[in-house]
Amino acid sequence: MNPVEKLALLRAEMKKRHLDAYVVVTDDFHASEYVGAHFKAREFLSGFTGSAGTLVVLPDAAALWTDGRYFLQASQQLEGSGIELMRMGQPGVPEIPAFLRDHVPENGWIGFDSRTISNDFARSIGEKTREKHIRFAGDEDLVDLVWADRPALSCEPVWELDVKYAGLTRREKLAMVRGKMKEMGASVFVIPSLDEVAWLLNLRGNDVLFTPVFLSYLLLEQDKATLCVQREAVSAEIEAHLKSDGVTLAPYDDIYRLVAALPTGTRVLLDGERANYRILQSVPESAEVLDRTSPIQLMKAVKTPAEQENERLAHIKDGVAVTRFIYWLKHTIGKEPITELSASKKLESLRAEGEHYLEQSFDPILAYGAHGAIVHYEPTEETDIPMEPRGLCLADTGAQYLEGTTDITRTIALGPLTDEEKCIYTLVLRGHIQLGAAKFLHGCMGENLDMLARTPLWEAGLDFNHGTGHGVGFVLGVHEGPERVHWDVKRQKRHCVIEEGMIFSNEPGIYLAGKFGVRIENLVVVREAEVNEYGRFLALEPLTLVPYDRDAIDLSLLSSRDVELLNAYHAKVFAAISPYLSGDELEWLKEVLSRFCSAKPKGKGSADGAARGKGGDSLSKENLPL
Template sequence: MTVKERITALRERMKEKKIDAYLVPTDDFHASEYVGEYFKCRKYITGFTGSAGTAVIMQDMAGLWTDGRYFIQAAAQLEGTGVDLFKMGEPGVPTIHQFLEEKLGEGMCLGFDGRIISAKEASELSEALGKKGASLSVDYDLVGEVWEDRPALSCEPVMELDVKWAGESRADKCAKIRKAMEEKGADAFVLTSLDDIAWLLNIRGGDVHCCPVVLSYLVMTQKEIKLFANEKAFPAEVLDALAKDGVTLLPYDSIYEYVKTFAKDMKVLLCKQKANSRLVSNIPAEVEILDEENLTLLPKAIKNPVEVENERIAHIRDGVALTKFIYWLKKNVGKIPMTELSAEEKLYSFRAQQENFIDNSFDPIISYGVHAAINHYSATPETDIPIEPRSFLLADTGGNYYEGTTDTTRTIVMGPVTDEQKKFFTAVLRGMLNLGNAKFRYGCTGVNLDYLARGPLWELGQDFNHGTGHGVGYLLNVHEGPNSFRWKVVPGNNAVLEEGMITSDEPGYYVEDGYGIRHENMIVCKKAEKTQFGQFMCFEFLTMVPFDLDAVVPEQMTAHERELLNNYHAQVYEKISPYLDEDEKAWLKEATRAI
C-alpha cells in the first residue's frame, strides 16, 4: 500500500473505534530513541524514515512533527503523501499537545497504543483534553491492525559482558542500586529502559539496530530481581550466571500482569517519563509511586576508570580505521568510481579489520555535497550519488567495540572548495576546539559551556539547528543522557558534568541545497586542579582522527586556537601512525603538520 492508502485504512479503523485523532510516535514499549523494525509504526504510516518524529492522523488532516535535524529530509519524503510537515520549535508552529487541544473538543476522542506513550505524556494529555471534554482511547494498536506483513518482535541472542569490559560486576551494581532504593524509601524499582537494564545486568543483545540491547523489563526489590524477556534469546550459560546473582527470568509480556500484584502498602520507584502508560496504569491505585529518574541513570553515565581506559583503546582502533578511510578517499577520488554507499562499505571494511570490532554504533551518515546539508542523511540505493573531486564529504559514523562505543564526524575536502566554505569550516573547527579544551568549575552543565562551540558562528550571525553534544553509552546507545551540550535548557539533559562522563562535541554549519560541515570528537570529563575556589574540571579528547587542513584558514584562528589544533594533531600522529603502512604514515605526517 502507498502512504495515502495506509492512512485511508487507518482512518477506517478510527471510525470503527470512534477515535477522532490518532497519535503515532517514534517509540517502542521502552521509550527508546531508536526502535526495532516491529515498532516503526510512524515510518510505516507516513513514509518518513528519520529517527525522530510523531504523526497525528485525523479524518481531515495528517501531520508529522519533527525537529531541525530532519526538516529537509522530512519535506522531501512527505511530498505527495498528504502528510503536512510541522517544524518543531519554529515560530508559529504549535506543539503536538497544543494542536490536539485546539482540534479536539467536547465528546471527541484521542487514540494511541498505551504501550508506546509514556505515563507522563498520557497523564498530561488526559488532563489537558479532559478540560475540553475529550477522552482517551489507549487500548488499540490501530497501525498494527493495518500493517501488512509486520515484522516480528526481535529475539537476538544475549551475551554477558565480562567485567574486564564493564569494570564492575553485576552484583556490585545491583548492591549500589539497592542502597539507593533504601535511601529513597522504595520497596521496588521498576526499570523499563533497555540500555539501563543492559548496563545494570552486564548483558548485551541485538534487539535494536546498532544498539546492543535486549527487549526486557526489570523489577528489583531488596530480595529479588525479576527480568521479563524472551527466554529463547538467552543461552544456558547466561541464564545460569544471572540466576547465581538472583535474577529470575519471566515472559516478556507478563510484566503487565505482574505489576498488578504489587501490595497496596508498597512504594514503587519508576520514571513516568520512560515507563509506558499501560504498565503504570496496571499498578494498583493504592500503591505509592515515586516518580523519579531511573536510579541507574547517573551511574551509567559516569564511566568507571576501566570503561574510560577501554574507551581510549576503542578510539585508537576507530581512529586507525577512519584515518585509513580518509587517506583512501583522498587518494582515489576522481580515479576510481565511488559513491556514498560504496564509501560506507569501504569504511566498514576498515573498521572490521580492527580487533574487537562488533558493528556500527549507528547507521553511517556518509553525505556528499548537497546531501551533507541534511543533518542525519543516510544514503539509500535511491538517493546514492557519486563522490566527485570537489566540495565536501561529511562522514558521521561510529563503531561498537568491546572496549566501548565511538561516534566521530569529519568533513573531508574532496577537491576545490570556495572561500566561503573554508570560512565556515574554520569557524566550526574553532568552536569544536574551544569547547573540547574548556576548563571550568565543578557544577557547570552543558548549557554553561555551549557558547564556546557556537561563539565563532554567532559572531558571524550564523548558527546550527541541533544540540552541540550528547552523552555516549559504553557498548550501548550512541545517544545517552543526562549529560549534553545545548544552548537552551532541555529537561532531563542538563546534568552537572561529572568526572567520567563521555560527551560528543559536534558543532556544525549547513547551507540548504549547498553543503554541510560538522566536526565531532568524543570528550571525557576529568578533574583538573582544586583551588580556594573549588574543584576545576576539564576534558580530554578521546577521538584521534585528523581534521582536514585543506579547508582551514589559519589567519581566521587565534594563536591559541592554532596551538590547540597543532597539539591535537601531534597526538593523532603519535597514537595512530604506528598502525599505518608507510604510505599512509607519510600522508598522516603531512595531514597533521603544524600550522
C-alpha cells in the first residue's frame, strides 16, 4: 500500500469513531530518541523516514511537521502522498496545537495513542484548543488496526552491567534516588524513561537501536520497587538478583493499572516532559502529581570515577579504530572505488574488531562534498555517492562498548583543498580548540561556554544552527541531558550548571549549502582544575583521541596559543594510541602528529594580531578567502 491508501484506511477508522483529527508522533511509549520497528507508525503512514516528525491526519487533509534537518528529504518522500509538509520554524508555519485549533470544529474530537504522546505535548494541545471545547480520545492505537504486518514489540534479553563499569551498585543508586524523593516530598516516583530505568538498576538490553536499553517502567517507593517489563526478557538469575535488592517484576503493561491503584493522598513524582499522557491520566484524582525534572537526569549525567576511567579506555579503543579508518581512507581513495556507504561499513568493521564492542551509538554520518552541508545527512542506497581524491568528507560516528559510549566527528581531506575549504576548517578547529581549553568557575552553564567555540566564527560573520555540545550517557543514549552547550537562552527548556564528572561534546561546525560542511567533535569530561580564594575552577579533559587533519589546516589563521594547544593534544593522542598501531599506520601517525610551528602571519588577518588586539584586524570576511 502507498501512503494515500494507508491514510484512507486510517480515515475510515476515524470516521467510525467520529474523530476530527488523528495525531501520530515519532515516539515510543518512553519518549526515546530512537525507536524500534514496532513504533515507526508515522513512517508507515507517510513514507517519511526521518528521525523527527509529527503527522496530523484530518478527514480531508494531512500535514507533517519536521525540522530543518529534513526539509529536503521530507519534500521528496512526501511527494504524491497528499500530505502537506510543514517546515517547522519557518514564517507562516503554525505550530501543531494552533493548527488543530484552527482545523478541528467546536466540540470536536482529537484522537491519538496516549501512550506515545508526552504529557507536555498533550497539555499544549489542550491549552490551545480549550476555547473550542475540543476533546481527546487517546485510548486506541488506530494505526495498529491498519498496519497488518506490524512488527511485534522487541523483547531482547536483559543483561547486567557489572559494577566495575558502573561504579555504584543497584542498592546504592536506589538509596540515592529515594533520598531525592524524600527531599522533594514524593512518596512514589514513576520512571518511564528507558535510560533512567537502565541506569538505576545497572541493567541493559537491546530493544532500541543504538541504545542498549530494554522496554520497561519502574514504580519506585520508599520500601519497594516494581519493574514493569516483558517477563520473558528477564532471566531467572537476574530476577533473583533484583529481588534481593527489593525489586519485583510485573507485566510491562501493568504500569497503568499500578498507577491507577495508588492510594488516596499519594504524592506522585513524574517528569511531564518524559512521561506519556496515559500515565498522567491514570493517576487517581485523590493523588497529587509533582511534575518535576527527574532527579535521575543529573545523577546519571555526573559520571562516577569508574565510569570516567572506563570511558577513557573506550575512547582509546575507538581512537585506534577511527585513526586506522582515516589512514585507510586517505591511502585508498582514488585507487579503489569508495562510496559514503562503503566507507561507513569499513569504519564499523574496524570498530567491531575492538574488545567489548556492542554496536554503533547512532546512524553514522559519512557525508562527502556537498552532502557535508546537510547537518544530519545519513547515506542511504538512494543518496549514496562515490568519493573522489579531492575535497572534504565529514564523518560523524560513534560506538557502544562495555566501557562506554563514544561520539566523534572528523572532517577529512581526501586530496587537494581550496583556500576556502582550508579557511573554514581552520576557523572551526580554532573554536573547537578554544572551547576544549576552557577553564571556568563552578556555577557556569553551557550557555556561558558556548561563545568560546563560536567567537572565531562570529568574527568572520559565520555561525552554525545547532548546539555546540550535548551530554552523553554511559553505555546508554549518545544524546542525554540535562547539560547542553548552546548560546541561545530562549531555546533552553531547562538550565543546568556544568558539574565535575559530566561528559559532553564539543562540536562546532560550518555548513556551506551546495559546497561542503566542516564539523569537528570531541567528547570531554569535566574535571577540577584548582580551588583558590576565588572559588572552584573546572576544566575540560578530552576523551576523544584522534588526530585533526593536518592537510586541512591553515596555520596562518591560528594564534601561537592555538598551535601550542594543538601540539599538546596531538602529543596526548600519540601517547594513547601509538602502542596499538604498527608498520605503515604507525609511521603515518608519527608524521601527522609531528609538531606544528606557528606560521608567519599573513598580515592584517593574522590570528595572533586579532588575539592581541594589535597588528591586525579581526578575522572578518574581508580578510579571509570566503
